[in-house]
Amino acid sequence: MTPPVLLSVAGSDSGGGAGIQADLKTFAALGGYGTCVLTAVTAQNTRGVDAVLPLPPRTVTEQLEAVLSDFPVRAVKTGMLGSPAVADVVAGAARAGRLPNLVVDPVLVATSGHRLGVVDAVRRLLPYAMVATPNRSEAAAILGIEVRTVEQMAAAAERLAGSGPAAVVITGGDPPAGTVPGAGDPGGGGPGAGDPGGAGGGPDAGDPGGEAVDVLWTGGTVTVLRGPRVPTRHNHGTGCTFAAAVATRLALGDPVPAAVRAAKRYVTRALTGARDWELGAGSGPLDHFGPATR
Numbered sequence: 001m002t003p004p005v006l007l008s009v010a011g012s013d014s015g016g017g018a019g020i021q022a023d024l025k026t027f028a029a030l031g032g033y034g035t036c037v038l039t040a041v042t043a044q045n046t047r048g049v050d051a052v053l054p055l056p057p058r059t060v061t062e063q064l065e066a067v068l069s070d071f072p073v074r075a076v077k078t079g080m081l082g083s084p085a086v087a088d089v090v091a092g093a094a095r096a097g098r099l100p101n102l103v104v105d106p107v108l109v110a111t112s113g114h115r116l117g118v119v120d121a122v123r124r125l126l127p128y129a130m131v132a133t134p135n136r137s138e139a140a141a142i143l144g145i146e147v148r149t150v151e152q153m154a155a156a157a158e159r160l161a162g163s164g165p166a167a168v169v170i171t172g173g174d175p176p177a178g179t180v181p182g183a184g185d186p187g188g189g190g191p192g193a194g195d196p197g198g199a200g201g202g203p204d205a206g207d208p209g210g211e212a213v214d215v216l217w218t219g220g221t222v223t224v225l226r227g228p229r230v231p232t233r234h235n236h237g238t239g240c241t242f243a244a245a246v247a248t249r250l251a252l253g254d255p256v257p258a259a260v261r262a263a264k265r266y267v268t269r270a271l272t273g274a275r276d277w278e279l280g281a282g283s284g285p286l287d288h289f290g291p292a293t294r
């Protein structure tokens with residue numbers, strides 16, 4: 001059977017763990033066919049980003065035309081945009097209705113701390129998103145407010161949805177200092193439990209008992225998605241992988257809540273598969289195709 005076609009609009013990670021490389025692996029692992037439009041080339045490895053070359057808007061336009069004129073693209077994921085001018089090119093295609101099931105991952109800063117994007121570029125694309133997937137610090141930067149607790153994640157998701165996206169997932173993969181703060185009952189609830197007040201005080205990434213808590217806002221409903229926090233230094237590209245998985249599941253026909261749950265499960269498995277890997281000296285990549293992902 002012909003697989004559904006996905007498009008990733010993102011930067012290249014020479015280390016292969018994030019960006020275009022993570023997106024194409026995720027699309028393939030989940031049964032899609034991946035195409036790509038490069039926005040920037042980064043010199044990057046598990047330790048950090050050494051250089052960034054943003055591509056000219058015209059080169060991005062030409063790649064978009066090449067892909068969209070030939071492939072029946074069913075869903076699109078954007079990551080690093082490179083520049084506001086490139087964001088305008090992509091927003092133009094979205095405005096023209098050429099980017100269906102658009103998942104916008106507002107990449108601003110790499111896990112290593114290197115700046116990869118600006119809020120101004122992300123703002124130009126958000127109005128056209130079906131799903132936006134900022135992490136907590138990205139949501140905080142876009143809105144100019146603090147986003148740490150589950151209550152703050154829920155409020156931020158609702159505010160971001162006000163700027164256009166049909167759904168917003170704020171991801172909480174980054175280990176906060178010591179705990180995932182949130183008032184109320186720390187217990188209960190698998191992925192999909194619906195109590196925004198119940199993040200609990202799970203220990204952070206160093207503790208196998210902790211949780212990775214994401215918050216989904218869609219159609220006026222807040223859903224708290226909980227998963228086990230995988231204790232690992234191999235966590236480079238989690239945000240890219242998550243957003244690419246959401247896009248793939250949308251392309252396969254899932255509604256947004258199901259797509260988001262499936263994406264969270266996939267990231268957890270890809271993290272689990274690479275837990276004992278020793279690739280690079282810093283934040284290593286995920287296991288996109290390993291037995292844990294099946």
Ligand SMILES: Nc1ncnc2c1ncn2[C@@H]1O[C@H](COP(=O)(O)OP(=O)(O)O)[C@@H](O)[C@H]1O
Pocket residue numbers: 134135136171172173174205212213214227228229230231232235237238239240242263264267268271
């Ligand atoms: N150590 C971890 N264990 C389990 N899930 C994780 C871990 N780190 C990130 N995730 C999950 O990966 C997805 C991407 O989130 P996040 O890491 O916050 O994105 P980003 O890379 O943009 O910071 C979310 O579903 C988040 O809960």
Ligand SMILES: Cc1ncc(COP(=O)(O)O)c(N)n1
Pocket residue numbers: 010011012013018019020042044079080107109110111112116235236237238239240
């Ligand atoms: C080209 C590119 N795009 C996106 C990210 C963010 O990935 P992460 O948040 O996992 O560092 C990255 N490091 N490089």
